[in-house]
Amino acid sequence: TQLLEQSPQFLSIQEGENLTVYCNSSSVFSSLQWYRQEPGEGPVLLVTVVTGGEVKKLKRLTFQFGDARKDSSLHITAAQPGDTGLYLCAGPTEDSNYQLIWGAGTKLIIKP
C-alpha cells in the first residue's frame, strides 16, 4: 500500500525564519505534487516534481524530489504570514495517473 507521510504535522514560527517540511514514503512515485490550502478553500497546486533529484523554486519556496523518488521536501526562506496554510503532498497511485494518494499535511502558521 502506498502511503505518504508528512512531517511535522504542525509548525508555528516567527516571520523571517526558515523552515523545511517533509513528505516521505517507502514507495517510489513517478512524480509528487505539492499543494497549499488556505482556510475555507480547496487545495491549490504549487508545483509538480517529476525527475529524481529535481529542484524547483517558486519565489521563496524550494521543492526537492529525492534521488530515489521516495521523498520530497519543501523549504521556505524568510517565511511570511502569507505563507500560512496547510501544505499537502500528493502522488499518483501505482494503478493510474488520474488518482492521487495524499499525505495528511503540514499545518504551517507564520506569526508576524
Next chain:
Amino acid sequence: DAGITQSPRHKVTETGTPVTLRCHQTENHRYMYWYRQDPGHGLRLIHYSYGVKDTDKGEVSDGYSVSRSKTEDFLLTLESATSSQTSVYFCAISLGTHADTQYFGPGTRLTVL
C-alpha cells in the same frame, strides 16, 4: 480560477436523512472526484468519475453513492447520513493525464447531528 462550484457550501442535517451535494464544472474536464477531508487524515477519495455515467469507488465509499449524467455535474449522495459523515467535502477535476493537476472546488461543510 478553475470553474468549479459546489452546492450547498454549508449544510446541517440529522442522522438518517438523505443528503445530496452537487459539483458543477465549466472546464469540460473528463475526470471528477469527491473527497472528504478530516483532521489528521488529509484528503480521502470517496468516488470518482472518468466520464458520463462512468464512476468508480475510492477508499472510503461505504455509505456514499454518486451519479454523473452530464459532463459538468457530479453528484454525491449520502443515502442515510450518519454522524461519522460529518466532514468537509471537496470536489476536484482533472484532465487525467500523467502528473496532472487536480483543481478543487471551495468545499461543502456538512454537519450531521
